[in-house]
Amino acid sequence: MRIFSTDHKVIGKQYIGLALFSVLFGMVLSLIMRFHLVHPDTKVKLFGLLWPDGAPGGQMTPELYLSLMTMHGTIMVFFVLTTAPQSGFGNYFLPLQIGAHDMAFPVLNMLSFWTTALSLLTLLAALIVEGGAPLSGWTAYPPLSGLGKITGPGQGLGQDLWILSIALFCVASLMAAINFIVTVIELRAPDMGYFDMPLTCWGWFVTALISLFAFAVLLAGGILLMLDRNAGTSFFIPGGLIVNDQIQTRSGGSPVLFQHLFWFFGHPEVYIAILPGMGLISTILSVFSGKKVFGYKAMAIALLAIGGLGFVVWGHHMFISGMSPYSSIAFSVLTLAVGVPSAVKTFNWLATLWGGRLRFTAAMHFALGFVSLFITGGITGLILGQPGLDIYFHDTYFVVAHFHLIMGVAAIFAIFAGLHYWFPKMYGRFLHEGLGKLHFYLTFVGVYAVFVPLHFAGFVGNPRRFPDFKEYEFLKSVMPLHIGVTHAAYFLAAAQLIFLFNYFWSQRRGAVAPTNPWGATTREWRDD
């Protein structure tokens, strides 16, 4: 296998490999954070060795906690949820499913991957430069992210590297989006109309359309933020700031302007993560029910509707930014409207299962798990979409629980489902079914054990991004809950070792798969 290959199958595997590395890295960061939350005063020698400045004597500082949180969020959102379902599976299977010999622009495809890899390296470099990784979260709100190192460790070179990394990622994603869309429009088999495509292809197609418009805006916001930091401009820096006892001379900018630019990308990003999974789950439920997808056209149109609505709801992330109540109502109504196509999809999935000859393979387990998580996470989205409730829940663990379920874990269940389903095509062997099901049950219990209690922490107003709860009297009551969540997180992480073993062991030792092991009707199983 050539490293700088232009073959779509190789590039697909490279994206999946990059996402696998990233998800493990991000998971380790989350475990360190969970450990610190329940043992804030414990000194850990390893922390002191890894971060001499961030954890002197092994005692983690609040700044280090925030930098780990920033890196966890950024790595998971961009390098796992955005890359694996779309660029990983999409690169490998889109050409096969539409009858094309490769993506439309193979060299551009290779450049997309390597730009993504460079972006990841740039981000990881932030961990080892002076000051460490940035503190401003994956949203990088100014003025914290816009003023430079005066705002804290990590806000110097670390934040610059973060912005550069995201800019590179935007460029890579734009290249990939163009490639996907052109491939679908121009390289479909002559006998394949748009409404003949598998729903997986619809998922990748709509996701690419969203990416094309969303990442361009994030890139623009990132460039302006970089200039605020390094060129003395004031796009996002308001007047009258005193930071660390120093008066800031710049004025006239608005952090809210950055929030608008960021969330115009940020909300569609949720759909970039989840839409490929929706397409994939539709296919898997159909194959293992022995039936056609119920309401195929409605499913494709629902994908388009979700993608379109995703661009007009960004204001619901900013209800507390001081926006007009009339704007809030508009954003709220549009947000709740996303529930309509989402419900179409959910009920069609259930109707696909209804009366089918169900085969409970590991892939089917993860597909059903996806539906469960999508419903659970989606319902809390309806709560957060209402300004009156969101103002209370904003920046609490309720939000953390919501987006982890709907955007994080649901998408990761889709990745697991896809790996079990397509592994025979990718490697000629099956993933071990028994280990796959064991991994599913432990993971399914684990994710609910972690994220359901966090909703309750949100109910009592437990703020997110706080490194030490014991400092606050009103949070002492939630410490037992956090201890339970942390143990559940350890359990969940341990369960992933089963998958890792299965993934690598099965590539060499798994049972040899026939050409079309699941009896599917899509083209990838008949094309070589």
Next chain:
Amino acid sequence: MTNVARTGQALLIAASSMFFAAFTSAMVVRRGLSGDWITPLLPTWVWATLLLGPLASWLIQRGHVRPAMAAGAALVSSQLALLAGLRLFVIGEAFFGVLIAAHAAHAVAGVAAIGRFGARASLFWHFVGALWIYLVFLFEVWA
């Protein structure tokens, strides 16, 4: 031009349009936020540069690739000259600087594409020329 090339360029234009739309909307909002906005005074020769994009487009259509590239290079050079005179701490000039630089990057890519692909890259170059006219009018007429 093949359909693949045409569709690819159309999508690139869509992404670039969104990129510049983001800058434009940010500029509109930032201009209205406070009283520190000063619109940069552009030299009169800027109006002449508006012809360079369409001129290059016209040359490409007639197969004169090198003269078209020269016209594109002249446009980029004029933009660099404009950039050199801007003060980034003045917000109006900073926005204009960002837009010029972003456009210059597109123009460089456009010139390179003409050199590599000739008339097959014409669609993108037409966009680059039209975009420059839009940007100058945005600052000289609207702002």
